[in-house]
Amino acid sequence: MFQSGPREHTPESHKKKKNVPTMGGIFVLSTVIISCFLWGNLSKLNLWIGILSLLLFGIIGLIDDLNKINKKKGISAKTKFILQLFFAFLIVLLMLYSGLSTNISFPFFKNFQPDLGLFFIFWAMFIIVGCSNAVNLTDGLDGLAIGSLISNFVTFSIIAFLAGHIKLASYLNIPYTGSSELVILGSALIGASFGFLWYNSYPAQIFMGDVGSLSLGACLASMALMTKQEILLIISGGLFVLETMSVIIQVFSFKFTGKRMFKMAPIHHHFELIGWPESKITTRFCIISIILSLLALITLKIR
Numbered sequence: 001m002f003q004s005g006p007r008e009h010t011p012e013s014h015k016k017k018k019n020v021p022t023m024g025g026i027f028v029l030s031t032v033i034i035s036c037f038l039w040g041n042l043s044k045l046n047l048w049i050g051i052l053s054l055l056l057f058g059i060i061g062l063i064d065d066l067n068k069i070n071k072k073k074g075i076s077a078k079t080k081f082i083l084q085l086f087f088a089f090l091i092v093l094l095m096l097y098s099g100l101s102t103n104i105s106f107p108f109f110k111n112f113q114p115d116l117g118l119f120f121i122f123w124a125m126f127i128i129v130g131c132s133n134a135v136n137l138t139d140g141l142d143g144l145a146i147g148s149l150i151s152n153f154v155t156f157s158i159i160a161f162l163a164g165h166i167k168l169a170s171y172l173n174i175p176y177t178g179s180s181e182l183v184i185l186g187s188a189l190i191g192a193s194f195g196f197l198w199y200n201s202y203p204a205q206i207f208m209g210d211v212g213s214l215s216l217g218a219c220l221a222s223m224a225l226m227t228k229q230e231i232l233l234i235i236s237g238g239l240f241v242l243e244t245m246s247v248i249i250q251v252f253s254f255k256f257t258g259k260r261m262f263k264m265a266p267i268h269h270h271f272e273l274i275g276w277p278e279s280k281i282t283t284r285f286c287i288i289s290i291i292l293s294l295l296a297l298i299t300l301k302i303r
Contacts, residue, residue, distance in 0.1 A: 011264065011272050020204055023065050025212015028192045029058050035188035044181040045098040046226050049091060050219055051185070056087040057132055057218035061210030074210070081129075084214075088128040091222060092121050101175065105228045107235070107299040110173035127230050128221040134240035135217030137247060137266050142204035143197055144268060144282045145213055148239050148289040149220065150193045155236045155293040156223040157186025162300065163227045172300050175228040182223055189219065202279045236296035239289045243267060 033051055040047050060083045064074040074080075096102070102120035103113040116123055139145035162168045164180025193216075199205045208216075217240075224233040234241060246267035253261040262270040271281050 011269055020207055022207040023209040023211050024196060024200065024206040025058065025061065025208040025215060028196050028208065028212055029054050029215055031192040031195065032188040036185055040184040041181050046179055047181045047185060049094050049098065049226065050182060050222055052094070053091050053218045053222040054215045056091070057084070058211050058215035060084060060087070061212065061214040065209040065211050084129045084132060085125060088125040091128060092124040095124065095225060100226060101228060104231065105175055106231055108302055124225050127225060127233070128218050131221035131233065131237065131240065132214045132217035134237070134244045136210060136213040138240055138243045139208060139213040140266060141268050141278050141282050142202040143200050144285055146193050146197050146200055146208060147282060147286040149216055150190060151290045151293040152220055152236050153186050153189045153193060155296055156220065156227060157183050157190065158297060159227045159229050160186055160223060174300060177226060177228050179227045182226060186223060202282060232296045232299065235299070236293040238292040239285055
């Protein structure tokens with residue numbers, strides 16, 4: 001089994017995890033894809049787009065993980081970013097080919113749906129790449145990333161069903177997107193994630209690696225885009241946003257003031273260094289993720 005070394009820039013306590021197997025995301029992806037082939041309607045392009053987002057970003061993570069194992073160093077940030085942009089571009093083109101609208105739906109405002117036109121391509125690429133990297137940053141504690149992803153997959157599976165039912169979509173004043181087949185993808189993601197969490201919960205017996213975090217983040221973003229509720233992803237995925245913003249704030253604070261805002265970023269490491277047990281951080285962060293996901297669902301009725 002592939003062995004992982006501790007991530008760079010992590011607390012000293014993480015060195016004991018250096019012999020924990022990694023790349024468990026391969027099992028999650030395999031389970032999801034096989035389930036979609038067994039239960040999904042393969043004539044639906046949106047289902048294929050979800051699968052493709054898993055595969056393409058999984059390839060990036062796989063290359064990065066293998067380099068870390070064999071060469072003790074992952075691919076460069078520039079190379080990873082270029083690959084992410086290219087694959088995101090391909091995914092967005094497929095979305096537009098499938099007939100996806102270039103309008104954006106805003107929570108609380110049923111009649112405010114601006115059309116971005118061609119700018120939608122850049123907007124959607126930003127959502128996919130941003131979410132993929134945000135989940136990757138969150139994947140630093142046992143069970144944290146996968147636990148937070150589960151509530152988001154549940155949220156967007158429900159939204160996919162609602163947006164795929166013309167009467168329910170009309171009742172809730174949300175765009176009808178014909179996305180009901182994404183419920184199969186979302187259900188497979190939920191089931192596979194729970195299965196992985198069984199072994200990834202503290203103390204972890206296996207890590208998902210970049211092959212898991214990058215692909216699952218990209219797939220979540222694709223589900224949000226194909227249901228026309230990507231703004232809700234900012235709410236339901238607020239924990240991922242917080243983790244990302246903590247890194248950005250840390251970098252800018254140190255660059256311009258010479259001082260660090262947090263003891264270590266992402267922010268879950270900050271709480272580790274002030275004495276919180278790892279299991280408590282994971283539990284509390286996952287609770288926050290569940291609350292934010294429920295909040296995102298509630299906004300569907302408040303329009």
